[in-house]
Amino acid sequence: MNLSRFTRAGSAVAVGLLALSLTACGSDPEPAGSTGDESTEASDSGDMEGGLSGTLSGGGASSQEAAQNAWRAGFQTANPDATVNYDPVGSGGGRTGFGDGSYAFAGSDAALEDEELAAAEEQCGADGVIEFPGYVSPVAIAFNLEGVDTLNMSPETIANVFLGEITTWDDEAIAADNPDAELPDTAITVVHRSDESGTTENFEDYLYAVAPDIWTEEPSGVWPVDGQESAQGTSGVVSAAQAGDGTITYADASQIADLGTVAVGVGGDFVEYSSEAAAEVVAQSPRTEGTSEHIYTIELQRDIEGTYPIVLVSYMLACTTYSDEATAELVKGYMTYVASEEGQQAASDAAGSAPLSDTIRDAVVPGIESISAG
Template sequence: MKISRFPRVGSAVMVGALALSLAACGSDPGADPSGEGSESALDLSGELNGGGASSQESAMEAWRAGFQSQNPDVTVNYDPVGSGGGRESFISGAFPFAGSDAALDDEEMADAEAQCGEGGVVEYPGYISPVAVAFNLEGIDTLNLTPEAIAGIFAGEITAWDDEAIAADNPDADLPSTDITVVHRSDDSGTTENFQEYLNTVVPDVWTWEPEGIWPIEGQESAQGTSGVVSAAQAGEGTITYADASQIADLGTAHVGVGDEFVEYTPEAAAAVVEGSPRVEGTSDHVFAYDLKRDIAGTYPIVLVSYHLACATYEDAATADLVKGFYSYILSDEGQAAAADSAGSAPLSSELRDQFLPSVEAITAAG
């Protein structure tokens, strides 16, 4: 994970005018992280526009609905343009908040800090979900796949479903000789980067490409966004893809090899990876990025950690209050439960939320 290892220092550049029509009072939207009594604590109105990671789309729908029900004069819009598009729009000032399946790298962080100005950037994991290795094989719902097999398949080295690398760990499966069709993301995707990071970390001798948001292999089938790759995989027999587990519909899924066992994806097994991973050292107080450990026994190692991005300081109080209020709702018990129910994501632990919430509560207007 390429992220800055030195302390962040906010520049004097203020955020440019944002394309929002907002009105809000000077209340404290983050005063009640539990979500209880939040309707009386908030007095907000206006429109808040953001976007980014498509993996967060289902969760965002739940968060938007819950927050707007508590604040009926507020409209929150989220455009699932992909992580790359979300980061670009946040850095340019077009989005006052964004979702990204990868932490800002050094160059992006420097540009974002210049845009945000005083206080710098707020960045924390707001959404954790397993990335499923999902396939379409008639009559087969699950398969055991080692990291070597997964990397070999997506690298194009294992090309048939009855290959010994697959059959050896699935003696009871009636594997066809069907050709394997890999479906990957066509857009700049944090899910792609997370998936490649897993492969490059665990089996670097098989997956030799450096992790990035753009898929490195040409000639394979591709589609836009999470829903796009899932639809493409559903449309053809013998397909395989990687996608946020909450959106894989009726596709079959892999149990992934970790040590001597094969682990089924669950939100709890994915969240345990973050709980057992260290925070990157040398970042600012408001930046919570993690070096994920992919080999913890009993955990599901292909995990998507999707970050929420905001500025610590906005040019006007209306923007600051709306972003702070919305992000405080997301971190509340109610917000986390809504995402878990709607998207199947892993609720953040109270320990992690206690770490992130002070940074959200510190969001303010330039003085």
């Protein structure tokens, strides 16, 4: 196992309560192989109250940014000598950074693919990767259209809008689902992620599942339609949508600010996004079969009536084995807090996410508890 590039930090396990102060979320991760005393050496006072110390660096999904802020704050309150940095570089960057050892942990809006898993196993060892759903949130279809706050759209209409086949807001397909709305003839401007994104992959997976005759591109983290407006990260697409009249985008619902939203057609109803509707989709969707012991990924079902079908299940990535005890205990402590009832409630309060069910928590805790040095 080649774990020497992970940043060293920490000396005991603890969890804590939400705080008001934290280091900047955009802090750069500690470079691989760093030897700075402050970030790499564990404190000798490991038995003190809140005994973790040092710096832990992770990065990945920008959708997790608000939740990571809450987790970091709570964890650092319990461990005032510990610092957790999270760089919201996007899911693709997080998976790459975890696979090459730049990050000791990562967040990803999509499960690891075979090639990515192989890279992670080079860092963690065979069957040594931990992957669990730490953050569950609806993905909102958000728009900026003067005088309109909410609209209904069928799956077919959504697919045609994002393909660029429906080009104005007064199109008959949109009007048919919104007979009482005053729709202008404003041009529709689609805004998508420019970076490789798990949010993109989840949104494409939804379109591919519910409108396969229209959306024929297999899901990936890269947007397949050329010639549309794009922006970096969740905050980027939201800012771009806010900047122009007639725009539409997809983004983690916690970060859409004052944009209008689409109620999505499911069966015979139109369903607004909510954390409760997102949680129900996850609860009724099965665990992926054929994975190793500590990998808990979910096969989302996109057509369950009464639920909101565009759901982001964002995963936490860690190793069961690290090169030194300091790193292992700090990662173990942070992951314990993330998965705990307190940590999940902190994320829900900060980001409107859906807390993990007891069933999922009970399934992932043994993997977290197995983290050690080797």
